[in-house]
Each structure stands twice: as structure tokens, then as C-alpha cells.
Amino acid sequence: MTKFNLIATSAFGLESVVASELRELGFNDLQTENARVMFTGDITDIVKCNLWLRCADRLLLNMSEFNAYDFEELFQGALAVRWEDIIPENGKMHIVGKSVKSKLYSVPDCQSIVKKAVVEAMKRKYKREKFTEDGPVYKIEVALLRDKVTLTIDTSGAGLHKRGYAETRVEAPLRETLAAALIKLSRWEPSRTFVDPMCGSGTIPIEAALIGKNIAPGLNRNFVSETWSIIPKKVWKKARLEAEQSVKDIPLSIYAADMDKKSFRQARENAEKAGLTDDIIFEKKPLQEFSSAKKFGCIICNPPYGERLGTKKEAENLYRDMGKVFSELDSWSFFILTSHQDFQKYFGREATKNRKLYNGNIKCYLYQYFGALPKQEKTGL
Numbered sequence: 001m002t003k004f005n006l007i008a009t010s011a012f013g014l015e016s017v018v019a020s021e022l023r024e025l026g027f028n029d030l031q032t033e034n035a036r037v038m039f040t041g042d043i044t045d046i047v048k049c050n051l052w053l054r055c056a057d058r059l060l061l062n063m064s065e066f067n068a069y070d071f072e073e074l075f076q077g078a079l080a081v082r083w084e085d086i087i088p089e090n091g092k093m094h095i096v097g098k099s100v101k102s103k104l105y106s107v108p109d110c111q112s113i114v115k116k117a118v119v120e121a122m123k124r125k126y127k128r129e130k131f132t133e134d135g136p137v138y139k140i141e142v143a144l145l146r147d148k149v150t151l152t153i154d155t156s157g158a159g160l161h162k163r164g165y166a167e168t169r170v171e172a173p174l175r176e177t178l179a180a181a182l183i184k185l186s187r188w189e190p191s192r193t194f195v196d197p198m199c200g201s202g203t204i205p206i207e208a209a210l211i212g213k214n215i216a217p218g219l220n221r222n223f224v225s226e227t228w229s230i231i232p233k234k235v236w237k238k239a240r241l242e243a244e245q246s247v248k249d250i251p252l253s254i255y256a257a258d259m260d261k262k263s264f265r266q267a268r269e270n271a272e273k274a275g276l277t278d279d280i281i282f283e284k285k286p287l288q289e290f291s292s293a294k295k296f297g298c299i300i301c302n303p304p305y306g307e308r309l310g311t312k313k314e315a316e317n318l319y320r321d322m323g324k325v326f327s328e329l330d331s332w333s334f335f336i337l338t339s340h341q342d343f344q345k346y347f348g349r350e351a352t353k354n355r356k357l358y359n360g361n362i363k364c365y366l367y368q369y370f371g372a373l374p375k376q377e378k379t380g381l
């Protein structure tokens with residue numbers, strides 16, 4: 001089977017999480033760069049990655065990389081690519097672009113040069129002058145970084161964070177891909193209690209339930225490459241069937257709360273859309289009233305930062321309350337994502353580890369407080 005050069009793009013800071021997901025999916029030839037992981041795979045891998053990657057933004061075909069300092073070099077580099085092996089006669093060639101610190105800085109010009117080259121390549125095979133472009137979409141990106149051109153085709157369509165369960169959102173929701181990454185980083189296991197006491201639209205607990213039940217994040221959505229002729233329909237059908245058969249029917253102990261009525265309703269609606277109503281217990285309740293007699297629980301939350309929601313002072317008072325409430329949970333682990341620089345001061349404890357992550361373009365830290373682990377997890381039995 002033809003091998004493709006593939007790129008899983010990610011948010012800054014999540015590259016190693018995406019690389020670890022790819023290793024779990026069986027890929028070993030990984031090369032990690034800023035905001036992307038490169039590897040190789042065939043058409044079944046394109047399908048597998050789109051269906052199963054929880055933390056990546058998109059899956060791209062890497063068609064070519066070369067240096068270009070003028071339009072002729074860009075044109076010749078793009079013309080050398082066998083676009084016609086991927087794009088059918090009626091394919092819609094949608095070109096997008098970006099340019100950073102490069103001689104060729106006019107993005108619209110780069111896009112039209114690449115379009116011209118792709119059309120010329122199509123003429124080689126289809127022997128016609130004009131193309132109707134009324135078929136499946138092929139979104140081609142021409143990306144220049146310090147004069148290096150990367151030409152890609154997007155296989156995902158809508159970003160992979162779109163799982164299909166959260167169409168309407170409350171204020172400041174977390175991206176599903178980031179929520180899934182927080183859970184991966186926490187080393188939470190489905191046998192342990194999981195809590196998000198400030199769940200907003202429910203993204204973190206819903207992602208935890210998807211992970212807990214081994215539900216493929218892409219099971220309830222479509223991908224642009226499902227319309228492509230290079231991937232036979234039966235490949236998608238088989239992968240979807242296998243994903244359906246991999247769902248684990250296991251009991252989960254996931255609890256989500258928010259004091260805001262609208263958020264609480266939204267979270268429940270989203271869980272219902274994701275088919276997880278029976279897997280998450282929702283409550284409309286303030287964090288200050290949270291307590292649990294359970295052991296080895298795991299809290300992952302994204303409280304207000306005092307930037308988009310509420311004031312800084314309110315956020316600081318909330319962090320103090322979190323410190324008090326969480327201090328009663330002695331065997332638990334806590335993971336808190338916030339952009340507030342002095343979070344630890346108000347929370348009252350230094351984190352075991354901090355990790356810089358971006359929530360959209362807000363620089364945040366994930367404060368990680370690792371608690372004790374139940375015996376069998378420690379020994380790996």
C-alpha cells in the first residue's frame with residue numbers, strides 16, 4: 001500500500017502528548033517539531049488517526065517540503081508534486097496559505113501560484129484545460145516558514161476537536177483536544193473516581209468518559225477524506241465497526257458540577273448528545289460544598305482565570321477556597337489549568353510539577369499535584 005508522509009498538528013505544548021497517542025496507535029517513526037508530529041502511514045492509518053487521535057488538531061498529508069526564494073521556485077516545487085494521484089478530475093482545489101519570516105510574504109500570491117501549479121499537474125493526467133471543481137474538497141495549504149515551503153492536504157475537514165457533542169457552548173469552554181490532553185497527563189485510570197467541580201459545558205468529564213469507555217473521539221462525526229476516492233468506503237466502514245466493537249461497557253465514577261445553572265444544563269445536554277448520560281453524575285453545586293469519602297480520586301479543572309470570566313480578585317478567592325476544599329482529600333490528585341501567575345500562592349500549596357500549555361492563545365500553566373496511587377496501579381498489576 002502507498003505510504004504517505006503524515007502530520008498530526010497540535011496546540012503548542014501538546015506535541016509530546018500527541019506523540020504518545022501515536023505510539024499507542026502503533027506508530028514509531030515519529031518526528032516531533034513545534035506544534036506538529038510527523039510520521040508515515042497508509043490509507044488505513046489516515047482513517048485510524050482521524051477516528052482515534054484525541055489530542056491532535058488535524059491530520060495532514062505532507063505532499064512536499066522545499067525551499068523557495070521566488071515565485072518560480074515555488075511554482076516548480078508545487079508542480080513537481082503528483083497532485084493528480086490524489087485529486088480526482090472534479091476535485092475542489094481549495095488553497096489556503098501562511099507565510100512567516102520568508103521572502104515570499106504575499107500569501108494571496110503564493111496561493112494563486114500554487115493553484116496554477118496544481119491545475120497544471122491535473123492537466124497532465126486528465127488532458128483538459130478547465131476543471132469543474134464541483135466534487136470533494138481538497139484543502140491544500142502552502143505554508144512558508146523562513147523560506148521553507150510545506151505543502152499539505154487536510155484529511156480531517158472540521159478540526160479534530162469537533163467530536164459532534166458540543167454545538168452550542170457556554171462562555172470560555174475548553175477545547176476537547178486540550179481537555180483530553182489534561183486527562184492523559186493526569187494518568188487517571190477509569191477505575192478511579194474522577195471529578196470536575198467547575199465543569200462549565202462539561203468538556204473535561206465528557207472527555208474522561210470517552211477515554212474511560214474507550215470510545216473513539218471521531219466515532220460520531222465525519223471527515224473530509226471520507227469523500228475521497230483514494231480511500232475506499234469499505235476502509236472507513238471497517239474502521240468504524242472496529243471502533244464500535246472496542247467500546248468498553250464498564251462502570252465509571254465520574255462526577256461533574258458547576259454553580260451556574262446555564263453551564264450545568266449545557267453540560268448535561270452535551271453529555272446526552274455524546275451518549276454518556278448514565279456515565280457522569282451532574283450536580284448544580286458550588287465547589288465550596290464539595291467533599292468526598294472516596295480514596296485516590298482525581299480532580300481536573302479549569303477554573304475562571306479572572307480574565308474572560310469574573311475579576312482577578314474573585315478568581316483569587318476561589319483558589320483559596322479550592323485550597324481548603326482539596327486539602328480534605330488527602331489521597332487525591334489535582335490538576336488545575338489557569339493563566340493566573342500566582343495560583344499556587346492562593347491555593348496554598350506548591351505543585352509537584354507545572355507545565356506550560358496554551359488555552360487558545362492564553363498562556364496557562366497546568367498545576368499538577370500528584371497524590372497517592374492505589375496499590376495495583378503502583379505495581380502495574
Ligand SMILES: C[S@@+](CC[C@H](N)C(=O)[O-])C[C@H]1O[C@@H](n2cnc3c(N)ncnc32)[C@H](O)[C@@H]1O
Binds near residue numbers: 171173174202263
Ligand atoms: C472556565 S469555565 C470552565 C469551562 C469548562 N472547562 C468547559 O469546557 O466548558 C469555569 C467554570 O467555573 C464555574 N465556577 C466558578 N466558580 C465556581 C464555584 N465556586 N463553584 C462551582 N463552579 C464555579 C463557572 O460557572 C464556569 O462554568
